[in-house]
Amino acid sequence: MKKILFILSAALLALGMSVQAQAQTLKWIDASTLNIIGQAEPTGKPYDRINTQEHKMPENTIAYCGFSTGLAVVFSTDSHVISARWTTSQSMPGVNMSAITQKGLDLYIRDGEEWVYAGVARPTITAEKRDKHEYTIVNNGPDGKKECLLYLPIWDRVESLEIGVEEGSAIAAMENPFRHKIVVHGSSITHGASSSRSGMTYPALMERRTGLYMINLGYSGMSTLQEEFAHYLAQVEDADAFVFDTFSNPSAEVIEERFDKFVDIIREKHPTTPLIFTQTIRRDTRNYNLKTEDFESRKQAMAEKKVRERMQRDENIYFLDSEGWIGYDHLGTADGTHPTDLGFMRMVEHMEPQIVNILKKYGIK
């Protein structure tokens, strides 16, 4: 029996599941009573990115508006244990992402200027059940106050979330540790589809590295310069800048048709706010597909043409060429399209200094 238990434990461990003995008695705090950051505006629901009752959004993006992409709970605690129990939908993992990315949590603890990875909360995934999860993220932690940044799932709804800490320990909401407000809108690349955990999307990486507050409005496969998105972004009054990855999903024809109107709508409310358009990355799906090569190169050419035309009459619009951003070895994506952590790190190393330089001109630093 002991042997069977050992084999079972080893097999579970190997599968990335958890066999945790939990001696401590924990107290559980509803995370919505702490500080949730990452919503462009308060939505009235703690874990929804956008309130679709209040804002008309493209019909095919309604489900995504309820995702917790880019949201994080910020709190401090002196507990030696930090656990989470949370509920999501029953959705199955996508084939190009792990369940940790899709439904898991990702914790960082502040160490001076740096946010240090502290642990993920692994979701429970079986053929029958994928909605209720519990995991001990930090165990046997050091003494003293820990400032915590806990990123929520990028690809699912969070219906409820509780943070578990030791009985007798302190836990309190923290102020948003990030400065300004940069709204990032785009495709699955912004959404972070093939990142390994929710803190590894490029907006989250840049947020921790620069200290600038990044809002993730990535909409996988759905970011095609729709007017509804422009209207939504326009009314985010306190946005200090916008970064766009809006040329990954639409065709050259759609870009040509929609780009100017998209900018017009934002410019009505934000006449001089910096709008930073990034070129879509060169996809490795082009490598051996002549039609994709043609489609993607026409799309990139149109994107550059439209942004550069607009720059002629608007000095607060920027175009960042993505040449070489994910490297030249064709190893930066999971599937030819979606950057992995390797691709994202390479992207950030290229794009971050350029974005930081632009923002500095506006006193955003």
Added chain:
Amino acid sequence: MKKILFILSAALLALGMSVQAQAQTLKWIDASTLNIIGQAEPTGKPYDRINTQEHKMPENTIAYCGFSTGLAVVFSTDSHVISARWTTSQSMPGVNMSAITQKGLDLYIRDGEEWVYAGVARPTITAEKRDKHEYTIVNNGPDGKKECLLYLPIWDRVESLEIGVEEGSAIAAMENPFRHKIVVHGSSITHGASSSRSGMTYPALMERRTGLYMINLGYSGMSTLQEEFAHYLAQVEDADAFVFDTFSNPSAEVIEERFDKFVDIIREKHPTTPLIFTQTIRRDTRNYNLKTEDFESRKQAMAEKKVRERMQRDENIYFLDSEGWIGYDHLGTADGTHPTDLGFMRMVEHMEPQIVNILKKYGIK
């Protein structure tokens, strides 16, 4: 209806699924009639790593012996389309890996000295069914002969595999394009648990980069210097070198107890073959867990001690310190333990030149 179809297609695309129109009529070739590389020795079954009928393996590793980890089909074709249909087990994805890694295929096409990523074959994963898959990897490909290296799933059995090419096109087995035989044995890190696709494990990366033939005998969670593994490795007569990641899974006590016997068994059959022991990487699960910090640092100290002791009396044993191999930003893993493509690329950039230098001394280049 059209609208619903559009939304459905977009949703499937966004989830990484495929809506492929396939006009061509394909002919299907049983991949086992082509050349399958990556078995340390022929197993009599095309997609099993090790024949457990013939070799006594640790009881808890029997299932892993049937996995196709590290195996690849090599063939050439002038077809413009390369498809695959294959069957695996019904297993669910592990939480720290994607279904592409676990059950998918990963294709590279030779371009001069380089193996260029050409596409993945995405498996079909639903709550009900996860064993039958079909995917078009290359479509609208260029004219001419293409030399193909198709890595098989790292975390599942392959029961059958057919390659689909255009009617009238040629397809033929290729010789193994890699030189010598380096057997890599170790843990989930060698196995490649959180790589994004099966060609992104560190042995597969090094194989394509160096041209050296790498056999992947990674056994997630199960690589604890067992005698059965030593006996198996010992009888791989034509192994030119062994690389070990055998200090990731066992405790300091197990390393102390088993290390010398493990080496003794291999040395009986391979008296002077280079044995390259790599230190286990510094895990980020240590960051905020004092017990893990203690466990891991004792394990690393014992590993180094035992290998260095042995090096005193065996000049063909090597120890590679892993200090800094996955970087110092704590961003190289999916979960604190398992390197992502980012972690693997960083590892390879450190370990590959060291391994290549050692092997050169033995004329292995």
